Amino acid sequence: MADSSDLIIGVDAGTSVIKAVAFDLGGAQLASSSVRNSYVMGADGSATQSLSQTWADCAAALRGLAEKVEGLAQRTAAVALTGQGDGTWLVGPGDVPVADAWLWLDARAAPTVRGLARGPDERARFEATGTGLNTCQQGSQMAHMARVCPDLLDRAEVALHCKDWLFLNLTGVRATDPSEASFTFGDFRTRSYSDAVIATLGLEDRRALLPEILDGSRDTRPLTAAAAAQTGLLQGTPVSLGYVDMVMTALGAGVHTGDAGAACSTVGSTGVHMRAVRSDDVYLNAEGTGYVICLPVPDLVTQVQTNMAATLNIDWALSLVEDLMAETGAAPSHADLVARIDGWMARSRPGALVYHPYISEAGERGPFVNADARASLVGLNASHRFPDVIRAVVEGLGMAARDCYAAMGDMPRELRLTGGAARSPALRRVLAAALDTPVRVSSRDEAGAAGCAMMAAVAIGAFDSMDACIARWTTPLLGAPEPPCPDLVPVYDTLFANYRHARDSLAPVWDGLAAARKSQGA
Numbered sequence: 368m369a370d371s372s373d374l375i376i377g378v379d380a381g382t383s384v385i386k387a388v389a390f391d392l393g394g395a396q397l398a399s400s401s402v403r404n405s406y407v408m409g410a411d412g413s414a415t416q417s418l419s420q421t422w423a424d425c426a427a428a429l430r431g432l433a434e435k436v437e438g439l440a441q442r443t444a445a446v447a448l449t450g451q452g453d454g455t456w457l458v459g460p461g462d463v464p465v466a467d468a469w470l471w472l473d474a475r476a477a478p479t480v481r482g483l484a485r486g487p488d489e490r491a492r493f494e495a496t497g498t499g500l501n502t503c504q505q506g507s508q509m510a511h512m513a514r515v516c517p518d519l520l521d522r523a524e525v526a527l528h529c530k531d532w533l534f535l536n537l538t539g540v541r542a543t544d545p546s547e548a549s550f551t552f553g554d555f556r557t558r559s560y561s562d563a564v565i566a567t568l569g570l571e572d573r574r575a576l577l578p579e580i581l582d583g584s585r586d587t588r589p590l591t592a593a594a595a596a597q598t599g600l601l602q603g604t605p606v607s608l609g610y611v612d613m614v615m616t617a618l619g620a621g622v623h624t625g626d627a628g629a630a631c632s633t634v635g636s637t638g639v640h641m642r643a644v645r646s647d648d649v650y651l652n653a654e655g656t657g658y659v660i661c662l663p664v665p666d667l668v669t670q671v672q673t674n675m676a677a678t679l680n681i682d683w684a685l686s687l688v689e690d691l692m693a694e695t696g697a698a699p700s701h702a703d704l705v706a707r708i709d710g711w712m713a714r715s716r717p718g719a720l721v722y723h724p725y726i727s728e729a730g731e732r733g734p735f736v737n738a739d740a741r742a743s744l745v746g747l748n749a750s751h752r753f754p755d756v757i758r759a760v761v762e763g764l765g766m767a768a769r770d771c772y773a774a775m776g777d778m779p780r781e782l783r784l785t786g787g788a789a790r791s792p793a794l795r796r797v798l799a800a801a802l803d804t805p806v807r808v809s810s811r812d813e814a815g816a817a818g819c820a821m822m823a824a825v826a827i828g829a830f831d832s833m834d835a836c837i838a839r840w841t842t843p844l845l846g847a848p849e850p851p852c853p854d855l856v857p858v859y860d861t862l863f864a865n866y867r868h869a870r871d872s873l874a875p876v877w878d879g880l881a882a883a884r885k886s887q888g889a
Contacts (some may be wrong), residue, residue: 372444374434375823376600376817380425380450380529381610382406382470383636386416387428388816389436392829394443394840396812400431407467412474412729418456418464422528422536422790429598437781437808446537450530452547452611453503455512457523457576462535465522471503474729476511477738483510483568484736487686490632490655492567497649497659498550498669501732506551509576510568526576534608537598538588542581546610546661552577555659555668556646574693582608583821609819614660614669618821619814620785621807622669624842625661625834628780632768633814634794635786638677638724640733640771641669642779651774656734657774663822664833672733673770676790677764680724680742681708684760688753711754712761712793715856718862720755721869722763730877734774737874739881743768745869761794764816765801766858766866772802783808783845790826800855801863805848811841 374397379386383404385485389397400407402424404417429446433439453471458464480500483489493499500507509526512519525541535541545558553560553567558580563838565574581588587605595602609615613624613633622631623643643648645664651661660673685704692698723743725731732737744759772778782804788794799806811817821836830836 371441374436374444375820376443376446377430377813377818377820377823378425378428378446378448378533379615379813379815379819380404380640381419381449381612381815382451382472385421385424385428386593386813386816387432387440389432389816390416390815392824394817396795396817398432398435399813400428400435402428402431406470406472408472414470414472414474414479415467416470417456417469419466422533425533425536426597426669428889429450433599436734436872438698440599444483444829445598445827446590446600447583447609448530448533448537448636449605449609449615450528450611451820452528453505454518455505455508455529456527456529456532457519458525458527458532458541463578464852466519468529469508470834472729474502475736476502479509479511480513480538480736480738482653483507486567488563488567491656492564494651495554495561495564495866496550497651497654497657497668499556499654500738501660501736502729502738503732504551505547506568506570506708509570509573513569513573515528517526520573520576523576525578527578528611530609530611530809532580537590537594537606539591540581540588540606541578541864543578544608544610545580546582546614548577548580550658551658555649555661558661581608582663583819584825587823587826605823605827606779607664607819607823609822610663611660612815613641613671613673615642615660615818616785616815617669618837619631619841620809620818621663621669621783621845623664624837624845626781629783630772630779630781631783631785632798633786634784634788636677636679638674638764638767638771639671640670640673640768642772643667643669650736651853652774654735654774656736663825663832670775672774674724674767674771675727675732676724676728676807677767680726680760680763683726684757690826708757708761708791709793711757715754717758718762718858720747720751721758721862721865722865723870723873724760724763724767734771737877739877741877741880743873761797761860762801762862763792764788765797765800766863768798769801769863770867774776778802779804781848785811795849796852796855799849799851803851805850807848809841810846811846827870
């Protein structure tokens with residue numbers, strides 16, 4: 368590391384935006400640059416993204432960062448990568464994309480998932496990976512491809528994830544990280560591939576498509592001359608392949624700071640709920656759902672449950688107002704409506720309605736997996752108004768978080784919160800009371816980019832260990848605990864009981880609606 372190298376670039380390639388963020392070696396954020404992502408949703412349940420465009424957008428974000436940080440190339444000690452998880456990014460000869468990537472949003476593998484879930488070895492697969500089958504995952508998607516479009520796999524030489532694809536373009540190395548490798552095809556205890564898991568998915572003949580596993584907190588690879596020309600960075604700059612974005616965000620936001628019982632929820636478009644535990648302390652629920660995802664700390668993993676949609680539910684509710692007001696020619700902005708949420712919450716009664724936040728067309732994946740699950744609002748009467756609906760939607764996010772943590776064992780002793788919704792006092796109050804635990808918000812703006820940058824900081828020797836890096840980069844940014852409202856806790860205990868009872872009872876309704884959609888060709 369040259370004397371002038373005093374910063375690390377973290378790249379977070381999310382579903383909506385690719386961000387390049389510069390941090391100094393002490394963890395302070397210096398500047399960021401972003402480029403909007405784009406993907407295509409199809410009527411068949413497909414969700415695809417161009418590999419070549421994603422790399423071009425990543426390079427553009429890095430060049431944009433150079434416009435904001437003087438001498439960026441010379442000052443960069445390392446580049447680190449994270450990105451949207453799951454999905455299948457197939458690459459063929461000459462590192463040319465085989466087809467557009469299947470994203471985590473893609474629902475086409477649902478029939479294959481249902482078949483695999485009924486297999487005799489499914490429980491053994493779950494106990495190795497710690498991860499329930501769902502349509503998001505590369506293993507499920509490749510198993511589906513092998514059934515219905517094997518030519519895609521035939522033309523591929525390697526199956527990557529989003530961040531792996533960017534790493535390939537930056538370094539020329541085909542690799543993945545221990546987190547995605549083990550929860551998809553491996554064993555979280557060994558952080559390696561498992562032949563038994565691969566066989567359970569019926570992919571023995573496709574084993575050669577799985578790349579080497581590289582831990583970016585220990586090893587880096589040099590930036591190539593071609594990538595240097597496209598990004599404006601210096602050839603030879605160390606590049607760290609980070610873990611999947613869910614755990615990088617949690618690492619940056621405080622999922623592991625040495626405090627027993629702490630947990631971390633990221634409430635953005637999706638909801639990600641996780642706790643850090645030792646491998647031997649993982650709770651594998653009877654339903655076989657959730658994820659176990661390695662952290663870049665020896666023998667430490669995260670147990671994870673993820674809601675397919677979180678604030679997307681709020682966006683939907685606000686869109687009702689936007690559409691109605693547009694008819695009058697006086698539509699307020701989305702930001703104006705968001706600013707009114709806390710006021711609406713104050714004018715409504717807690718726990719009066721049950722809302723299930725399954726608004727995604729891909730159904731739900733945590734703490735249960737059902738591609739046909741759909742949102743519902745239960746308990747309406749003629750006296751209810753829009754503030755009551757907004758409160759129900761926000762409370763539904765709290766109930767979904769509690770549902771997820773219940774599937775991982777005990778409720779957390781403290782919740783660290785990140786994501787755009789963390790800025791809402793109303794949502795924080797709901798989460799604190801729903802889980803009956805204090806909530807702390809990290810002031811870290813770009814937790815995902817910070818998490819992978821922390822891996823690079825350890826890899827290049829700026830810190831002796833990840834725990835030392837966490838003590839400098841993460842712990843000081845946690846805000847004061849916000850305790851749960853004692854009056855709300857029993858209200859939400861009752862609401863959660865009704866939420867679960869209604870959720871369990873609605874499965875036949877979802878089946879019927881799905882059958883009707885299919886018969887109508889929808």
